[in-house]
Amino acid sequence: MTASGLSKTVSVVELADRVRRGETSAVAVAHDTLSRIDQDNGNLNAFLTVTRDELLEQAHAIDEKRARGQALGPLAGVPIALKDALCTRGVRTTCGSKMLASYVPPYDATAVSRLRAADALLPGKTNMDEFAMGSSNETSAFGPARNPHDRERTPGGSSGGSAVAVASGMTPASLGSDTGGSIRQPASFTGAVGVKPTYGRVSRFGLVAFASSLDQIGPFASDVRGAARVLGVIAGADDRDATCLPAPGDDYEGACGKAVRGLRIGVPEEYFGSGLDPEVEGSVRAAIARLESDGVMIKKVHLAHTRHAVATYYVIATAEASSNLARFDGVRYGLRVMGSAAANSKHSQGSALRAMIGATRDAGFGSEVKRRILLGTFVLSAGYYDAYYLKAQKVRTLIRRDFDKAFGEVDAIVCPTYPTPAFRLGEKTSDPLAMYLSDVYTLPASLAGLPAMSVPCAPTKAGLPVGLQIIAPALKETTMFALASAVEGQ
């Protein structure tokens, strides 16, 4: 029997409603959450930090607020796990890296403070690929999170821990960040709903930066409506992030369950080519056929530059990352390595300062992060900038134009989230390029700044989850949620 009397499959909306009506207390929910984490986290490695005392304090405060007769927020008593790339005041934020293994931020990310203001419970910080660079959680300095459907398989990445927290029922929702698919792909691998909003929809203030023209925070949830409610709380203008759009958020929850009859969806040929697992294709096509029988109009569309998205992304994202990660220099926060390591450094002829910086960065960053910093530094370096970086930015325009053209004819695009179900841990670690190539279905929407989400469709015969991806025009998340709830209801 659980303390709250609620099962671990209870949805975000039902949980918040019950806490608001006083049918269960936030403290009981907090105890249930902690016992589920205690039971499963040893096997799944989803949480890097569990904030027991803070969680119980938050829960008491919510129950007291209700006892005083004050209205509770839309996420009252809902436990929401946070990707460890989101700064939390007073709580360690590692970003999956040795560089920040003991970093304690002095402020909350805007998305986090909005969750607090909505009376959510925040049980802890989740595992991720180091600095969000990876598609399998295996670049985490703290060991990979594991897929609850098969612990020998990856939960995907980079927001793997946040996906696992939801898929295993430890929390009904979580936050992740998505630069090239880091919410959608783990959602697809674990059977969670995962949403990457329009670029600029959610403030990035307090999100450890990877690639600033692409990074976007978004929710995972056990159902579509839950994801919609969380997005409704975190979306909207923030004067601490100049790239956050001034437009207020929409009624995402209201869009769930809305009739989809008459909507036109595009099915891009380019997303159904070689490399697509036949079972994934079958599941996605079956979901599309059912949408058609619901009265959705299906149209073939072309996104001709899709296959160039991988090359484009890995130039632009690494260039931005090399610049963003220059801040980790052992001076203001994070790791500092001196002594013999610094004495052996190749920069030791420069100065003791440069030797310290070089040694700190060598010790603090893992190999995937180094690879991307070096690649990014190369494409920005004198003599190569035009050929690589500027060229990639121009191809980014072509990719965007493909979508602009398609959205002249259809209201949304539907395709697989990832070419395969979850792969085995260790399967792709020896070949970084092979790992990058599989991101081809999630990268184009990121490059174009479009909202996109993964919603589960029929699993494989072996029981592995499959994700259907819905891509909508900029700021049309409501269309995406209406379609997602139609797929969910199939």
Place this chain on the structure above:
Amino acid sequence: MDKAQIRHIAELAELSLSSEEEEHLATEIGAILTYVAELEALDTTNVPPTTHAIRAAALEQSLRPDEVRPGLSHDDALAQAPKVLRDGFSVPSFVE
């Protein structure tokens, strides 16, 4: 990409790499660059670069007035520094 090139890039990126790292990173990055070179074949004449997913006009609107506001306190800003000296960040010497 050869070892001399990777060493030059590593110096620009302030990374001190071991020789084994230099070796395998040169191979891996070389392979990625060979793949990325496929972009050369695309005709991008008269195509403007996309520097950001948001149109510049939308960003203009979201700038707040340029006025002084309280930020982090001095103590908070120094709290995570690996080494502090006389109310500032302490660094190893960089001038002989």
